[in-house]
Amino acid sequence: MSCYPSLSKSERKVADYILSEKGNIIYETLQEMSKKINVGEATILRCVRKIGFSGFQDLKLQIAKDDEPVTKNYHENYIDTISSNMTETIINTKNVLDIKQLNKAISLIQNSRKLLFYGVGASGLAANEAQSRFVRMGKIGVSITDSHFQLMYSATCTEDDVIIALSLSGYTLDIVESLKVAKKKKTKIIAITNHLLSPVAELADCVLLTAGKESLLDGGSLIGKISQLYIIDLICTGYALLNKENVLELKAKTAELLINKTIT
Numbered sequence: 423m424s425c426y427p428s429l430s431k432s433e434r435k436v437a438d439y440i441l442s443e444k445g446n447i448i449y450e451t452l453q454e455m456s457k458k459i460n461v462g463e464a465t466i467l468r469c470v471r472k473i474g475f476s477g478f479q480d481l482k483l484q485i486a487k488d489d490e491p492v493t494k495n496y497h498e499n500y501i502d503t504i505s506s507n508m509t510e511t512i513i514n515t516k517n518v519l520d521i522k523q524l525n526k527a528i529s530l531i532q533n534s535r536k537l538l539f540y541g542v543g544a545s546g547l548a549a550n551e552a553q554s555r556f557v558r559m560g561k562i563g564v565s566i567t568d569s570h571f572q573l574m575y576s577a578t579c580t581e582d583d584v585i586i587a588l589s590l591s592g593y594t595l596d597i598v599e600s601l602k603v604a605k606k607k608k609t610k611i612i613a614i615t616n617h618l619l620s621p622v623a624e625l626a627d628c629v630l631l632t633a634g635k636e637s638l639l640d641g642g643s644l645i646g647k648i649s650q651l652y653i654i655d656l657i658c659t660g661y662a663l664l665n666k667e668n669v670l671e672l673k674a675k676t677a678e679l680l681i682n683k684t685i686t
Contacts, residue, residue, distance in 0.1 A: 425473055432461050433469040440473075440481070448482045451593070454619050508648050514633035515649045519656075526628045527586075527612045528660040531556075534610070535582035537563035540572050540597050545588040548614075548650040552586060555658045559665065560672045569596035576600045581608035586657075589613070590634065590646045592620020601625045614653050616646075630657075 429437055439459045440447060447455070456463045467478060475481040531537060537556065541549030546567030553565035563586075566572050579585070585604055589597050592615040601611055605625055613626035616633065623629045634649025662669045 429469060429472060432465045433472065435459055435461055436466050436469040437473065444485065448486045449616070451591075451617060451620065452478050454617065457619065504644075507645055511634045511645050511648050512652050515631070515652050518631045518633050519653075520629075520631070523628050523630055524656060524660065527630060527657055528664065530584050530610045530612060530628060531561070531586075531657065531661055532664055533582075534584035535580070536584070537561060538575055538579070538583065538585045539563055539565040539588070540585055540600060541565070541567055541588040542569060542594055542596055544647055545590065545594075545650065548588050548647050548654065549586075551651060552588075552654045552658075555654060556661070558673070558676070559658065559662055559669045561661065569600070572596065572600035573603060576603040576607070576609070579604045579607045579609040581610075583607075584610045584612060586612045586614065587622055587626070588615075588650055589620075589622045590616050590632065590650070592617040592622040594622065598622060598625070614650055616649075 426434065426437060436459065439455070450458075452463050452466060455466060470478055470481050475484065539549035539552045541547070546565075549565040549567055553563050556563045564575070566575055576585070583604075585601065587597055587601055592613070598621045601622065602625065604611065610628075611626040612628045612630065613623045614630045614632060615622050616631065617623060618629060618631060630653050632646075632649035632653055634646040
């Protein structure tokens with residue numbers, strides 16, 4: 423970094439952090455980086471421009487390009503690569519899991535009148551899976567993946583309802599807007615996200631962190647969704663244990679109906 427001597431003391435702090443963290447920076451927001459190294463966001467942006475980038479996103483994109491082979495943990499066999507990444511994602515998500523937050527989420531769902539799942543894009547697929555899992559246990563929820571309908575549902579929510587918002591970045595503008603509407607209605611919000619300091623997390627009553635990190639170059643891969651599905655599985659299992667008798671009875675009835683349908 424040839425321009426290092428011309429940087430101020432605070433800017434050197436930013437530069438040192440960039441050099442030491444490298445690939446990890448692509449998973450951080452400007453706000454998170456600011457809090458970690460205790461310098462202002464304006465200082466970070468000023469430093470980034472001095473070292474030759476147009477902005478923070480431009481820096482992250484270049485790091486992603488340079489660090490891609492390391493980030494993806496390449497093996498000669500791509501089968502091993504994918505298996506390794508998925509396994510690592512689940513382990514990392516387990517390590518950042520807060521059991522108190524998990525139990526709180528299950529309790530909120532248990533006492534909810536209406537259960538809604540918000541997700542857009544790839545997170546919308548996870549929202550659909552959550553709806554399917556809860557229906558099988560007798561807890562009816564609705565998956566909403568259209569931003570306009572999310573706003574409409576939020577406007578009809580009450581303090582007895584629960585929204586589970588899925589967003590890896592936590593900065594999905596459409597979801598943030600819908601959650602702000604729901605928050606005014608005192609609706610309970612559970613956030614499933616990678617970033618504790620994100621707007622989605624800050625609006626939530628309960629935050630379940632995931633660790634399915636995607637680089638800017640491979641957004642939409644299965645890695646991010648695996649972490650979300652793992653958290654959903656934990657929530658569903660916890661809910662099933664609280665309602666064991668009812669869930670088992672419902673499963674028996676469902677199995678009987680399916681068997682009869684197959685025979686006829």
